[in-house]
Amino acid sequence: MTLNYLNCDNSNFLPRESFNSYKPVFKVENGCNILKISFWQNGCDKQNAFYYRSTYIEKFWLSILGPSATWILRLLLDEIKTNDPITVMTSNYIASQVGLSDNTSKNSPLCRSIRRLLDFRIAKQIKEGHLVISKYIPPLSTRQTLKLPSSMLELHKKYLILLQNGYYDELLGDDRFQDIEINLLLNLKDS
Secondary structure: OOOOOOOOOOOOOOOOOOOOOOOOOOEEEOOEEEEEEEEOOOOOOOOOOEEOOOHHHHHHHHHHHOHHHHHHHHHHHHHHHHOOOEEEEEHHHHHHHHOOOOOOOOOOHHHHHHHHHHHOOOEEEEEOOEEEEOOEEOOOOHHHHOOOOHHHHHHHHHHHHHHHOOOOHHHHOHHHHHHHHHHHHHHOOOO
16 A cells, blocks of 8 residues: 555645754743744645644654653644634743743753754744644654554554545544544554
């Protein structure tokens, strides 16, 4: 079976910033390190990507992004969903929610975790202290899937089939999607 990445390989997902250009992730306002976040509307559409709370993200992106970056991704997007389209959060709040220190120096665990979202084009920094994040995450790139063990590669193929067949976990809800997902994954024949 040929892996089909649905024209949403993450090399085309967001333009990559130069590694040499460093913009602080947080902006200092009134003595607080703040981060404005909003949805990135021009990313992958939901037919070609996985919802940020999907089990696909946990199974495949978690090992690439790391646990802190994955939790930060969820936290930021959950906050946008429950609050205003542009949500302002402090470094202290973000760090306390994911178990990191609120240090915002360039190489702090908090800033490195957020930088991983930027490096893998899941988020884009508009300016100092303002990120846009897509709630739909593309499938792993071909290069990333080559590093998967054979058992995970087979599972990855099945997830892509689910995506191609229109099973979007955002629409079904997490629990219902997992039931459908498990049944479909068990019943899909190896191609």
